[in-house]
Amino acid sequence: MEFDLSWLLLGLPLAFGLGWLASRMDLRQWKRAQSDSPRAYYQGLNLLLNEQQDKAIDAFIEAVQHDPDTTELHFALGSLFRRRGEFERAVRVHQHLLNRGDLATSDRDRVQHELAQDFMKAGLFDRAEQAYKALQGTPFDTDARLALLGLYERSREWEQAADTAAALEKLGTGAFGTRIAHHWCERALELDGRGQPDEAAAALATARAAAPNAPRPLLLAGQRALRLGDAAGALALWGDLEVRDPQVFQLVAQDYAEAARAAGQQEAARQRLTEAYRRAPSLPLLRALARLDGAELADAPGLLPHLAAQPTLSAALGVLARPVEQWDAASAQAVREAVARAAKPLQRYRCAACGFEAQRHFWQCPGCLSWDSFPPRMLDEP
Template sequence: MDFDFQWVLIALPLAFGVGWLASRLDLRQVRRESSNSPKAYYKGLNLLLNEQQDKAIDAFIEAVQHDPDTTELHFALGNLFRRRGEFERAVRVHQHLLGRADLGATERDRAQHALAQDFMKAGLFDRAEQAYKALAGTPFDTESRLALLNLYERSRDWRAAADTAAALEKTGTGAFGTRIAHHWCELAMEADGRGDAAGAASALAKAREAAPQAPRPLLLAGQQAWRAGSATAALQHWNELRLRDPASFHLVAADYASAAIAADQVEAARAALDKAYAQTPGLDLLRALAQLAQQPLGSSAGLLPHLQAHPTLSGAQALLERPASDWTETDAAAVRTAVAKAARPMQRYRCAACGFEAQRYFWQCPGCLGWDSFPPRHLEEL
């Protein structure tokens, strides 16, 4: 049978026309879908910048519906849910991302990190721990270890916290010695509470090894020795603390005086306390000196000069313990000065709308520009 080339000449233009028409229809659909998604995305971004989170979430949901394969929209939506406290919805969004087979390694790590943050914010610490541990060896490794450190501290898992901080320090992330020392101090206190004196001593030794200059291990070692009945050992620890960190020594000044009396080292303790007071004056040291002298703080000769130099309510209260027959005009003036200083911050007006404080009354708040937002009474009267 002879082939008619006339049909070929007719079919070629026809096929070309059909193909062109089909491509135009597909192109219009693609353009329509791609234009709808960015519009919804930019609308959500604009609403977010205007702090309209509810409407922004609706816009992002619309954008995801138009283009469900866009990971950035999912991340934006999940982060918004987390910021609003809708942790369950945030978890669903990020778990949906992790369930996608076409997700790249970088985006998968990012979704895993976002999921761990969701669990952390929701207070699901066990699931957050697992999610953060899954990020080991990824670009989020350091960030996840820091988050785990905070998680262990919040859940009071001090041994895991110490191990995590030590691992971070080995990687060069930063210096965590002082933080590790606190972890071991907490473990020492737990051991001491169980009656495990050896365990407490071992933990304190590790704390001092982690941060030799930290004051807390010395303070706790002295307290442990004092509770064990060894006043001399307690004084040795606290004397070292006094020389290393005079400010922290205030915390055990009263116990120091008691241990000195028990060890018959009153004169040495008095000299040490006088020296400490000269470096960092404080009522705790004056109380310890009064304790050594076996007299109330109110009768101490050093109380009035201290109150004149450092007017505080605590000092004024101690001075008020003096018998009325021993009062002088100088004592009364010192008390008045201390009370006036303490009352000054409370003799202010505070805006009920924004919290702006001022010494004089304003009808219009200088902070938020609201009218009649200042209650016409001082803070101490509210």
Template sequence: MDFDLQWLLLGLPLAFAFGWLASRLDLRQWKREQKDSPKAYYKGLNLLLNDQHDKAIDAFIEAVQQDPDTSDLHFALGNLFRRRGEFERAVRVHEHLLNRADLPRTERDRAQHALAQDFMKAGLFDRAEAAYQALEGTAFDTEARLALLTLHERSRDWRAAVEVAQKLENRGTGSFAPRISHYWCEIALEADAKHQPDEADAALEHAREAAPQAARTLVLAGQRAARRGDHAQVLALWGVLMVAHPAAFNLVARDYAQSAIASGGIAAAIDRLRELYDRAPTMDLLEALALLDPAPAHQRTRLLEQLRSHPTLSVAKALITQTDAAAFDTAETKALGDAIGRAAKPLHRYRCAACGFEAQHYFWQCPGCLNWDSYPPQRLEDL
């Protein structure tokens, strides 16, 4: 059978025409998709700015469906889910990004960081730790280490916190010496609770090496010496504290007085306390002086001085207690003292300077905002 060249000449233009038409249709569809996708994206962004999160999520889902390869839309959607507390959906979005083989390395690291944040917010600390550790050596390395430090503090894994803080300091992120000292102090307290004095001694030595003049190491060392009955060591350690951190000395003023009584150094202790009181008078120092010099006349004189210079409800109550019973009816005096005591009770608290969290006891780390050394070591009425 002979091949007719006429059909070939006729078919080539037709094939070219059909190819051209198909390409035009594909191009129009692509342009339409590109036009619709930004529209859905901007609609979602506008809804998000107007705090209409439910509608914004619907708009972003529509945009992702129209353009599933756009990673920015996935990140926006995942972050929205996390902010709303829908952590499982946020994890799915970011895990989907990580499973894409065509994702560039920078976007993959970004997705890993977002996934770690999802786990952290969801309280899945083990998975968050693994996700943050996978970011070592990436552009998110420092952020990941800081997050790991917070995670270890929350889980009270103090040795892991020491390791991360030292790495951050070695990288020039900042000085973490005070926090490292706190971590070792926490380790020492745990060792003491387990009756492991040698381990506690070693931890406290590490704390001193990290921050030699830190207030907490001196307080803790003195408390441990007091439990051993080494009151001379207590006076020596807290004598340094009195000079280096006079405000923090208020935390141990009464215990200092007890050790002075036990060691027979009452006169010297009175002189040192009186000198500190003249510079920075507080009720804690007055109570310590009362232990060392309990004479009613002397106590009344000190209270009157304090009431004139720094009038507080606690001083007023203490002065009423010291008043001679012949001057007032006992029942009236007691009732007046009780009323003043109830009014003064809220002022006996410590308040975090960072978040305002108040507590009856002093904390080296605020239970509210988890900041270290954010509590002034003086009660509200002495500030």
């Protein structure tokens, strides 16, 4: 049987035409798929910029369905879920990405960082800690350590917080000495509460070594010394504190006066407190001077001049505590000025819509332009 070449000549063009037609259909379908995904992506981006998060999430979900291999869409979707407080959905999105075998190392580290933030926001601190620890040695190392530091401080794990802060300082992230001192001070308070005085003293010593100029270790050490009956030791520690940080010293000024009375060093303490008051007059120092004589603030001879110079409500209350027979015109005038000064910030009207405050009543708020949003009563009225 002879082979008819005419069929071959007819079949080749037909096969070529069918192949070309099939390729065009595949190309058209591919282009349609590619165009659908960016359209949904840009639509979601536009909705996000317009603060329409619900619709933006729907658009991004549609885009992910069209192109499930696009990592950036997953990142955007996970961040949106976390911002909306839908932490479980955010975790699922990021864990789905993390389980992909074709994910680049840089993207994997980024996903791990996002997942750690999901756990942190959701209050799953144990899982957040593990997720952040997995980022050590990656480009997110510093961010992870800073997050762990905040996590340990929140959960009051002070020794781990101090170790993390020390590691950050070694990495050149910044100076953490004062923060480490606070960690060991908190640890000392915990140990004292548990009846472990020796360990508490060691923790305070570590705090002072971490930040020699920090005021809190000196303050706590003086309080511990006074509780243990060492009034002279407390005076020495607080005297050092007054030199280093006079403002913080005011927190223990009355305790300083009590320690001076217990140690029989009233005159030396009076000189120090008087000089400190001369440099920076304050009510705690004036109260401490009165305490040296076993008196209250109302009995302090310098109270009225202090009220005239600093008309505060606290000083006015001290004057009001005096017996009526000790009142005079100067006392009444000083109290009147103090009350007027304290009341002035409250003699305002506040917009119920935006919080804008003004000294006069407005029918339309100058801040948010709302009508009838100013109550007719001032802030100091019930």
